[in-house]
């Protein structure tokens with residue numbers, strides 16, 4: 001099975017196009033105002049309009065008020081919601097859209113409990129837990145902690161980059177990988193070369209040895 005790729009934190013139409021050209025399956029748009037990758041809904045809609053067909057758009061929220069999510073959904077053609085805070089299943093399910101739930105990986109985290117708490121999540125994005133920020137920090141966690149989640153898809157994230165994604169995939173065999181800062185040239189600005197190198201790393205990771 002081929003590992004899917006999401007390039008997160010797209011803020012410019014040309015970066016979304018570059019991700020699609022390089023072979024990304026999805027792009028992520030960050031609607032969390034404290035992030036350097038925050039996009040206004042109007043700009044997000046322009047990014048989506050410039051994408052070719054068959055590239056999914058993921059909208060990322062962190063403990064957002066319901067009204068904010070609703071307002072974004074009215075303006076931006078989002079395929080999948082990503083909840084990266086402490087949202088409950090009821091909150092996540094309340095928009096009638098498919099969603100994935102992020103889990104902050106740290107010592108003692110009860111992944112099984114969180115998986116159980118979100119029976120209708122389409123997958124679980126495992127990201128390094130950090131005390132001060134909710135994600136996008138370029139920090140990897142210990143991949144030996146990636147649990148067996150049965151049939152529930154795992155999206156591996158946190159500190160992935162062109163030079164470690166091959167090993168990450170070989171070691172954890174996730175459904176998908178998600179990267180943000182590891183393919184940037186500047187905060188919020190993607191590097192075409194790094195995106196291409198990242199996807200080459202994914203392809204190598206998928207190659208049987």
Ligand SMILES: O=C(O)c1ccccc1N[C@@H]1O[C@H](COP(=O)(O)O)[C@@H](O)[C@H]1O
Nearest residue numbers: 035134135136138157158159178180181
């Ligand atoms: O990208 C952000 O700024 C962000 C802000 C708040 C929550 C999540 C965020 N991004 C997600 O974090 C992972 C890991 O990022 P990185 O690759 O370590 O920089 C990323 O895949 C996004 O889904």
